[in-house]
Amino acid sequence: MSDPKNIVLDDDPTGSQTVHSCLLLMQWDVETLKEGLADDAPILFILTNTRALTPQQADAVTREVCRNLKQAIAQSPVEDFLVVSRSDSTLRGHYPIETDAIAEELGPFDAHFLTPAFFEGGRFTRDSIHYLLVDGEPVPVHETEFARDSVFGYSTSYLPDYVEEKTKGRIPASTVERFVVADVRQGVEERLLHLQDNQCGVVDAENQADLDRFAADIRAAASQGKRFLFRSAASLLTALANLPTQPVSAEAMGEYIRNHKPGAVLVGSHVKKTTEQLSYLLKESGVAAVEVNVSHLLQDSPMERDALLKSLLDQVHTAHQKGETPVIYTSREEITFPDVTTRLEFGVAVSRLLMDIVRGLPDDIGFLISKGGITSNDVLSDGLALRTARLLGQILPGVSMVRTPTDHPQFPDLPVVLFPGNVGGADAVAEAYRRLSRDVDSSGITV
Known part of the structure; x- marks a missing residue:
């Protein structure tokens, strides 16, 4: 079985910042989406720009994209796909609005994962706490200016608590599945196979090799019929796309x-x-x-x-x-x-x-x-x-x-x-x- 097509709904146009040689779509009518799906690259970006929209607009745009995607996929040779709701590596954006909309329109999914690591920008996740390097020192992101954003502010860097805060308690922190670094490096395929009912998971990653290993386990589980959704920064996309070096340095x-x-x-x-x-x-x-x-x-x-x-x-x-x-x-x-x-x-x-x-x-x-x-x-x-x-x-x-x-x-x-x-x-x-x-x-x- 070939690897699944990676379809990224990008809430601003910078999520492609770790890959190359693929298409960015600024429109999402069915014909444009079919063109993107037919492209040879293993990854495709749909630039929804939802981070600049109100919550209601973000929900509407995400649903429109998903409904058109459903039609385009039905008319394309794509058999298997993974969906990524790409967002900011400092935890800003319309979560869970966008993942909820994707799950309702393109689901059901067995799980959705928060993977906010972005190593080129100095963001990594350890013990389910998300950090940003400031002058070479790791700082929990809730202690940075990004957490004080007037639209997307938050009070915690511990991702299970972040999920509970953003879902207003609908997903309690105690129910969030944690994939810490030791788990990821040991391999989590077996755990992935047991997830169901859109279980929320949060994933540690301290370097690209961690996400490469996680992505390999995701592909293995997907090949056995599991369906996953991601709320992710850019570094996971590097692992999912698995591209060679870019043509021009x-x-x-x-x-x-x-x-x-x-x-x-x-x-x-x-x-x-x-x-x-x-x-x-x-x-x-x-x-x-x-x-x-x-x-x-x-x-x-x-x-x-x-x-x-x-x-x-x-x-x-x-x-x-x-x-x-x-x-x-x-x-x-x-x-x-x-x-x-x-x-x-x-x-x-x-x-x-x-x-x-x-x-x-x-x-x-x-x-x-x-x-x-x-x-x-x-x-x-x-x-x-x-x-x-x-x-x-x-x-x-x-x-x-x-x-x-x-x-x-x-x-x-x-x-x-x-x-x-x-x-x-x-x-x-x-x-x-x-x-x-x-x-x-x-x-x-x-x-």
Whole structure:
């Protein structure tokens, strides 16, 4: 029996950050899904962007994808598949809304597993506690800024308690099946075969070999008829896909840039790490800072918004004509909101402005770097209006590059870097910029 197809519903476009040479789908009509299922790659990503949506919208989108998937699978040669609800490695996202919806639409499943480890980003799970490396030291994620997220906040890093908290007691911590490191390394196939009724399990992993072993046991159990669902960060996907080394190394990805031209950088994420990375990037030679003041965006009239957009695009084109790479970033001050709905409305307004900027970029830019998960999703699906994109691989650990189709009406064959907000050291965005700019001098002339 062949290995199952790995179908990933990705709540932002950065979940493919550990694999390569597969399709990302920005649409999920039945025909597009059939195209993805027919692709030779063992893994397929459907970019739902649900982390940017309300709980009700996330539920509706997830169900729509699953219903269309059911039709597409029935019309495709795919016989066996695993479903992954890919989410953030710092435990943010619509859990259990999305896994509940998937289970109801594509189930029944024997179990669903939380596997939040993402080693390239310094996240691992030990004794069912999820950690994030901060300056080389492991910190339980509930002690980080991510746990204080105004939409997806939580109070514990102990995953059984996290499950109980997020399910409002529907799944008590005492009933969660724990797969600790010693179990995983010894092998858990026999335990997997006894799971039923969508049992919730949480999985330790301290390195990629742990998830490789777990994935092998999952495949073995699946081959015997067991059906599993995953709420996972990216590192499990590496194990499930089991791909060879990417065709072009991270250091050599500058060969993808178009005509040795300077590019553009778009920064939407507001996490502390992004702000630090932005400050390093702005010190690089050949960049031009273009700040987008978004503080009054919800109050601005349409005329004021249009004037702001024109001013920003004028700065972008002026920089490009000088052979510089414009770094377009939203203002960094903290903005408070009276409620979650207003915060989400603000996010939509910011995204619309940024996507108007993307559409107004010079047609001959050499590359585009998009910083932030939701920003990157909007760049692909709205700013570039892509239906599908081919993932080239990673330019840095956890940082993917895709390329637009050759027949794109505005930006054909444009390499686009999808840079998660919470990934990389202080110099990481600057390093990605340098790798893509080595063949361009300060005047934009090939060297």
